[in-house]
Amino acid sequence: MSLKKAYLIVFIILLVDQLSKIYIKTNFVLGEEIKVFDWFRIHFIENEGMAWGTKIPGDYGKLFLTLFRIVAVFGIGYWLWDSVRKHSSNYLIVAVALILAGAFGNIIDSVFYGVIFNDSHHAASTLFSDNPYGTWFHGKVVDMLYFPIWKGTLPEWIPGVGGNYFTFFNAIFNIADxxxxxxxxxxxxxxKRAFGTTNKEEVATNEEMAA
Structure with missing residues (x-):
């Protein structure tokens, strides 16, 4: 796969991710939910940018997380470029492109959303608001995809959690995730296919086209 095609994957994922987040942010109040199916809801929440809403304690925890993720994106970007340069498997290139797009998508929230949106607590937010809710590098990540496929009380015979009410799947996430x-x-x-040997036929074809 060419680098141009890999970047196209990244661009499409980023575009869909950001359009969906901007739509939710400007049309939903925080906590608002729309039932699409019994097993799929649009449920608007925001978090500090870590999995399961985890938050790094301290005044600089959010800033540290954002800066770390920016550095990680540069590393993933180099991995993508290097994988294409080495004619790695398309499985690997597509996977790295998806990871890069997802990481980049959530970084955009963290870096910019705090200064271009006001809060969503009592009304839908305004894009490019004169009263932003945060500062640079301190934006909150927008999540909205919720798949409560099954809800119920777990059987008593399950060790540790038996008898508890349980929802599968209870995470709320976004396109980038x-x-x-x-x-x-x-x-x-x-x-094995992602990290296996290079597709020699594909490399030979690319070299013939380049010649």
Missing amino acids: MAISTGVGILIVFN
Whole structure:
């Protein structure tokens, strides 16, 4: 796969991610939910940018997280470029492109959203508001995809959690998170193909076209 095609994947994921977040932010009040199906809801929440809403304590925790993720994106970007340069498997290139797009998408929230949106607590937010809710590098990540596929009380015979009320799947996430999870899933499920030998036929074809 060419670098141009890999960047196209990144661009499309970023575009869909940001359009969905801006729509939710400007049309939903924080905590608002729309039922699409019994197993799928649009539920607007915001978090500090870590999985499951985890927050780094301290005044500079959010800033540290954002800066760390920016550095990580540069590393992932180099990984993508290097994978294409080495004619790595398309499985690997697509996976890295998805991870890069997802990480970049959530970084945009963290870096910019605090200074271009007002808060969403009592009304839908305004884009490019004169009264932003935060500062640079302290924006909150917008999540909205909720799949409560099953809700119920777990059987008593299950050790530790038996008898408790449980929801599967109770995480709320966004398009960027889906891209990251899909990319990691490809690397795990198709590990041998992703990190295996180079597709010689594809390389030969590319070299013939270049010649």
